[in-house]
Amino acid sequence: MSGIPMDRAAYEAEERAATNRLGMWTFLATEVMFFGGMFVAYVLYRSSYPDAFAVGSRTMELGCGTANTAVLLVSSFFMALGDRAARKGDRGALRGCLVLVALLGMAFLAIKGYEYASKVDEGLIPGRGFRYPGPPQLPLFMTLYFAMTGLHALHMILGVCAVAWLLWRSSPRRHQSVPVEPVAIVGLYWHFVDCIWIFLYPLFYLIGR
Amino acid sequence: MKRLLRENRDLALVLAGLLLLLFASAATVLLPPAAWKSPFSLAVAVAKTALVAAIFMRLREHGGLTRVFAAAGVCWLAILAVLSAADYLTR
Numbered sequence A: 001m002s003g004i005p006m007d008r009a010a011y012e013a014e015e016r017a018a019t020n021r022l023g024m025w026t027f028l029a030t031e032v033m034f035f036g037g038m039f040v041a042y043v044l045y046r047s048s049y050p051d052a053f054a055v056g057s058r059t060m061e062l063g064c065g066t067a068n069t070a071v072l073l074v075s076s077f078f079m080a081l082g083d084r085a086a087r088k089g090d091r092g093a094l095r096g097c098l099v100l101v102a103l104l105g106m107a108f109l110a111i112k113g114y115e116y117a118s119k120v121d122e123g124l125i126p127g128r129g130f131r132y133p134g135p136p137q138l139p140l141f142m143t144l145y146f147a148m149t150g151l152h153a154l155h156m157i158l159g160v161c162a163v164a165w166l167l168w169r170s171s172p173r174r175h176q177s178v179p180v181e182p183v184a185i186v187g188l189y190w191h192f193v194d195c196i197w198i199f200l201y202p203l204f205y206l207i208g209r
Numbered sequence B: 001m002k003r004l005l006r007e008n009r010d011l012a013l014v015l016a017g018l019l020l021l022l023f024a025s026a027a028t029v030l031l032p033p034a035a036w037k038s039p040f041s042l043a044v045a046v047a048k049t050a051l052v053a054a055i056f057m058r059l060r061e062h063g064g065l066t067r068v069f070a071a072a073g074v075c076w077l078a079i080l081a082v083l084s085a086a087d088y089l090t091r
Helices: A004-048 A050-059 A062-087 A091-121 A138-169 A180-206 B002-007 B009-030 B037-056 B064-089
Strands: none
Touching: A004 A050, A004 A138, A004 A180, A004 B064, A050 A138, A050 A180, A062 A091, A062 A180, A062 B002, A062 B009, A062 B037, A091 A138, A091 B002, A138 A180, A180 B009, A180 B037, B002 B009, B009 B037
């Protein structure tokens, strides 16, 4: 067999991979717009009611927010490490990294659940049950908090499911090849969700303190 | 795993930088209120995102077309923000 068909196959595989990555970046651009509307709403309302939003920021649990940011940054590191392991064909290292990413993702969701529960206890849920003493615009801050962090948590849940799928997909009993491209694509999604939280953290936990 | 960490020191350095930036922005709450604190927190967020995008998402290694697609989302968001703010602030 001549080398030409092999070269063409390699070329086509590389083209397919580049197209997949470009498609994922396009999807992420739409996600920026998806979250963007809420970020713009936050900025406009914050500029209108700075005092109420400062009170809102002080009701946030800084330790939980900081811990969650650290958890996500470390999870992104292991995802990047897993991506490199996949490209080298190191299945064991890839699966180890994916397990750590999934565990860190679940740890993030557990901390977020604890935070939500404490907000319920403090009467900070917008609606009839809102009983926290403060400015009248405080429920608006809490509405934005639950909408934006809730949407982010939903993305995290989908991310953990995608990582679990990668673990199944990279099982040596099921597939002979290491899933290089799926790891790269899910990795892009995971890092993007991390980037969204990187901005949610100062907006809700730091500004106004 | 140890071998993997040893072979990828560049990623470990980026993680160390990200955590350093995180603790620098968190530490600002210990300081008395000041006008520079909010812009500083947001600048740190931009720096962290740039590191994640360039190194972890491998944007640095990709071609110009991928970078254009990545920048497009941010550009559309900037247009949305500017037009919304222009309407809101001039009412």
